[in-house]
Amino acid sequence: MRNNLKALYVLQEIDLRIDGLDGEKGQLLAQGEALQASIAESGEKLARLREEAANVAAEKTQLEANLATEQDNITRSESHQKEIKTQKEYQAVSKEISGAKKLIAELEDQILQKINALEELSAEISKKEGELSEMEANVAGRLDELKGQIASLESGIATDVAQRELTVKGLPASVMKRYSRLREQRRGVAVVEAREGNCMGCNMHLPPQLYNLLFRADDVITCPHCQRILVMRQELDS
Structure with missing residues (x-):
């Protein structure tokens, strides 16, 4: 029985070592997951900015198309105005031209706002791209370190597991x-x-x-x- 008790005590020490190594490994794996999650989060933020910029660009394109349409309308109305014979019809066309010019001014103002928004988004995207690139490089280096540490822990665990199996063989079920x-x-x-x-x-x-x-x-x-x-x-x- 003395040998069994000694083996039990040795087994307990081995199991506590394995528990400790497993705990360290779990912490390192959690660190790796957290680092990868930070990269993914930054990537998602950058993707949202790019999507926002694409939406603003699409809105700007639509405004420019509307502007071109109104400018064409004015050109046609002014051309038609030269052929008008009655005062009433002339006044009606003049009112249309005036409304179109007012709309053009509004469209130009909206387009300018979109241009400014795109410039701000472009600057923010460029900044986030630089930050993400730097983060990816740092995280890649840290992940390599973690992999080395985890491999070392796994080697220690494997050694203890082998020793544990030998110790368990000498103990009654x-x-x-x-x-x-x-x-x-x-x-x-x-x-x-x-x-x-x-x-x-x-x-x-x-x-x-x-x-x-x-x-x-x-x-x-x-x-x-x-x-x-x-x-x-x-x-x-x-």
Whole structure:
């Protein structure tokens, strides 16, 4: 049983190392995802700006088409005006020309507003393109660093997993079942030291009779408070 207890303690150390490495790997993966998300968000903002600029450009084109139509209307009306014989008809055509000229002024003002808006959007797009390009370069470098760190962690995990498999082979199935259940129930810590009369898992005082039994290391003994498996390191190492 002493060997089983020693193997359990070793297994606990291995599993805690694997847990720690898995946690670090998860953090690095989350960092990578966050960096990629920032790139995607910046790309989406740039795409929205480009779409807005395209819409403004389309509106400007339509206004220019309307302007050209009104200018053609004025040209035709002025040409027709020369052939008019009655005062009433002349006044009607003059009113049409006046209205068209007023509309042309409004269209020209709207076109100017669109031109200014396009210039502002163009400047903003150029700025965002530069920022995105710089961000992509920085993120690419950081992602390469993260990949290297993750590869190193995975190598460590693989080494520990191999060692774990060898350790588990020497333990009875019933002991492993108990260990695994405690790991799930006690946040990954199933085996703890008993030291100076206390359980180092929950820091509660152990009954003297139970504590004395631990020196013999001939049975799996659990803490009556937290139910973790108790071991005494000095006995295991002797």
